[in-house]
Amino acid sequence: MSKEEVVLLDFWASPFCGRVRIALAEKGVEYQNREEDVLGSKSELLLNSNPIHKKVPVLLHNGKPVCESTVIVNYIDEAWPSRPLLPTCPYERARARFWGDFIDKKIFEGGTKIWSSKGEALEVGKKDFIEILKQLEGTLGEKDFFCGDNFGFVDILLIPLTTWFYAYEKFGGFKVEDECPKFSVWVKRCMQRESVAKALPEPEKVYEAVLMLRKMNGIE
Amino acid sequence: MGDEIILLDFWPSMFGMRVRLALAEKGLKYEYKEEDLRNKSPLLLEMNPVHKQIPVLIHNGKPICESLIIVQYIDEVWHDKSPLLPSDPYQRAQARFWADYVDKKLYGLGRKVWSTKGEEQETAKKEFIECLKLLEGELGEKPYFGGEKIGFVDVALVTFSCWFYAYESCGNFSIEAECPKLIAWTKRCKEKESVSSSLEDPHKVHGFVMGMRKRFGIE
Numbered sequence: 001m002s003k004e005e006v007v008l009l010d011f012w013a014s015p016f017c018g019r020v021r022i023a024l025a026e027k028g029v030e031y032q033n034r035e036e037d038v039l040g041s042k043s044e045l046l047l048n049s050n051p052i053h054k055k056v057p058v059l060l061h062n063g064k065p066v067c068e069s070t071v072i073v074n075y076i077d078e079a080w081p082s083r084p085l086l087p088t089c090p091y092e093r094a095r096a097r098f099w100g101d102f103i104d105k106k107i108f109e110g111g112t113k114i115w116s117s118k119g120e121a122l123e124v125g126k127k128d129f130i131e132i133l134k135q136l137e138g139t140l141g142e143k144d145f146f147c148g149d150n151f152g153f154v155d156i157l158l159i160p161l162t163t164w165f166y167a168y169e170k171f172g173g174f175k176v177e178d179e180c181p182k183f184s185v186w187v188k189r190c191m192q193r194e195s196v197a198k199a200l201p202e203p204e205k206v207y208e209a210v211l212m213l214r215k216m217n218g219i220e
Numbered sequence: 221m222g223d224e225i226i227l228l229d230f231w232p233s234m235f236g237m238r239v240r241l242a243l244a245e246k247g248l249k250y251e252y253k254e255e256d257l258r259n260k261s262p263l264l265l266e267m268n269p270v271h272k273q274i275p276v277l278i279h280n281g282k283p284i285c286e287s288l289i290i291v292q293y294i295d296e297v298w299h300d301k302s303p304l305l306p307s308d309p310y311q312r313a314q315a316r317f318w319a320d321y322v323d324k325k326l327y328g329l330g331r332k333v334w335s336t337k338g339e340e341q342e343t344a345k346k347e348f349i350e351c352l353k354l355l356e357g358e359l360g361e362k363p364y365f366g367g368e369k370i371g372f373v374d375v376a377l378v379t380f381s382c383w384f385y386a387y388e389s390c391g392n393f394s395i396e397a398e399c400p401k402l403i404a405w406t407k408r409c410k411e412k413e414s415v416s417s418s419l420e421d422p423h424k425v426h427g428f429v430m431g432m433r434k435r436f437g438i439e
Binding site for chain 2: 052061064066067068070071072074075078079090091093094097098101102135
């Protein structure tokens, strides 16, 4: 009986790695987790597996690398087809991909503007970020999850990013729960899932990591 | 009753051209609507309220936005003709990775090549060529990125080729000199009617870029 070898090149604080951990857990795939020292020195394996971007996450499936978290989540969904993460209807799939792309383009970069700026730039960053969350809140509507009744692709792409929100709140002087209460309800609903709770770091720990990042970048 | 397909587009957009190409590959008839991006139509604003950008595909009244998402949608709905993505999950992941690479790098760098000067332009040119060389490496000895037939990555990348003359002219360099295999690939693609009918004339694109440079005061 052949055994699948699945290895994840990982970094605990990375929300992009979090996506892959959750997707693998949702599919019940056993894997080996290798923590990378991304701020220090990257392993040979990482540099060889992802020579283009040299970043985590990288999924190695029977030795073959897949890079870019959204590409990896799509791959996991297709390589282990039971319990699909994407809807079956092409139009709904396109909608899910659209919001996944929106999340990819806006959230992490928007949040970075908050923790890495001061004064006027910080205020603008905060305002823009809240606007982005309100747009997501609007598309969620009254649904439990972004694509309907089932936890899936869009939820997986977004929920790990929320572990950085505590840091944004501290630096920006705001609370996501006050600005976007429905969004916060969705966050809590996702965090109740075992696959999510086990995969994600404590926001307080992420906050400490961001403090270190700020110091490293000379921001006071 | 047939499908009603409308494409909201802007003629020089390499992103819009991707959708035209995918529709042509599938042999689909559609209504093309040119948008004036300085005066966007109510239809565009209604169909893409989030980004307010082209291309937008409207299929039986329902909008799909973002060019690569539209191409995947077209590939899935009309899956029995000219498949653009491979069926094997690992190969699909590789195709998505490289299409994502094109999206992340080429437009931004290309824009810097035509819209900046001096040091900034030189840096952009260098990085732009490096990206094309990486893509050339990925193509290898295959006729197309998709193997024996054009695929997802070919669609994602070939539409940039009608902007090459504009980039070369603004940046004073030759892409063919740096990446001959990639240029050979663009010529091979253009032998296909679906590609040649979807790409704009490079001289027309060049004229458009010159107009933009004047508008932005770049000399």
